[in-house]
Amino acid sequence: MKELLVVSGKGGTGKTTIVGTLAVLAKDTPLIRNPVLADCDVDAADLHLILNPATKESKEFFGLKKAGLDRDKCDNCGECIPVCRFDAITSHNGIIRLDPISCEGCGVCYRVCPRQAITMEDFIAGHWFVSDTPYGPMVHARLGIAEENSGKLVMEVRREARRIAETLESNLIISDGPPGIGCPVISAMTGVDLVLIVTEPTVAGIHDMERLYNLAKGFDVEVAVCINKYDLDSETSADIEGFCHAHNIYVAGKIAFDERVVKALTRGEPIIMPRRRMSSGAQRTSSDPHSLPDTTARAIEELWTKIVVRLY
């Protein structure tokens, strides 16, 4: 069983769009058995917007507990204020105030309070879901607004995806990763078989790709790169390829910018239609309103083929 994680460092390079497309291709690939999808971008999950999931299960995610104040017991002595390192406790006109948004759940105030006026309460920090899509089961989540614990929720999503994959005797999990390099990315990345970095030929894209590559190297996971919108700036594209060659990073694909991709997304569809939806023997052609010019479709298919070869 292999896990493929698609990340980018910089947001907006096309991770989710590409993951959605790979999901369609995976379903059509005989070598791939019962692929499972995971949306690990729990802050701002978007994969469901193109895969049309039907939610089968919904579970609450409890993050760390948060401090709650019992006003009847509190005498505003203020002993809690100096021990909170997260600026979550303030005094306003002599009255103690606890800010749940700033509270990190460490529990120090709870232990310090001489009146036991503070309790640590279970807090629903988000939800995760198991859904059916036309391309396989999908595990996704929604972290509550302003919540921490994204890393923990990502682990839940991955755990459930693995569990489903085992039940189905699947041999592939495709994960849509979060942006950045912090705790949710680290949680998404540990132990995967291949990290595909989707980048774009911009100064920001190359800068962020390099940081992300260094993170992956630290975790000893294999990295491949796909340059999306590569024709936007051929010089910077060449710089990216140069960086990859210098560091022995596999360049798995190059996809040209294509406005029709955006239009397909606006219709809420993955940008390649599965072969089985077409009449037998039909090729994807540009006359089909639901497909892309051959070049883009071919570029993504080539990317997929290279990923499969790399993984298996």
Added chain:
Amino acid sequence: MIISVASGKGGTGKTTVAVNLALTLAETESVCFLDCDVEESNAHLFLKPELKGSSKVTVPVPVVDEKKCNRCGLCGEVCAFNAILPLGEDVLTFHELCHGCGGCTLFCPTNAIREEPQEIGVIEWGNSGEIFHVQGKLNIGSPLAPPIVKAVRAHNVDRPQCTVYIIDAPPGTSCPVVSSVMNADFCLLVTEPTPFGLHDLKLAVDMVRELKVPFGVVINRAGLGYEDLADYCKAENIPVLAEIPFDRRYAKCYAKGGRLIDEFPEIKKTFRELRQAILVSAGRV
């Protein structure tokens, strides 16, 4: 005045808007730019500041004096983050999980724990023309971004007196973003007219409302044909303060690290109007 530029969805144009807005505001104000996207800070690629100083950002992590430790195990009970774990004869510490709350140190009955600073990142500062620039960088492999965001924001305290602070926030809606938006005077949400853009904008709107920060929207890459975004803003009474059309020339300028207002007069005009619109919306005019 503190203006935070956030989005929800990544890649909508936060940094582009923050940078060009800062440059526009610098025409009439004393501007401080705070790059709070500490995982992947990009504003320096466009503002090209001359960096003058830096300081490490640390989190206090526990170090156990085995000779004083009586193996009572209280530190493990106290720690909410599994960062300290009494295990048989040893006390294991996992510094990367530590949030620096100080609990284990405070409650150890034999004073066997002391705190030592663990570096998790750096902040750097300097000047970009007239703009005072501060940026934070999370060390690769460190998971915790919010302490660095807070350090960037705190850095303006003894700096030269700026009249406007522009914060370039990270993508998403979770804790590092909250640290970048909370207590701002105004938040600009940058979005794009696509289903992903709208979906994530709604999450960002929820966040900003919860933080009680007044806000407005900038639609970047306008003209791609997805009407639902503008409809949503109208239905929710959210002011759309500017629209930047989709234009491959703008993308190319951005790709090279260029400044849109310098290369495109129509964009210079857009940002001057945006500046006015924000000042009016925030009641500063």
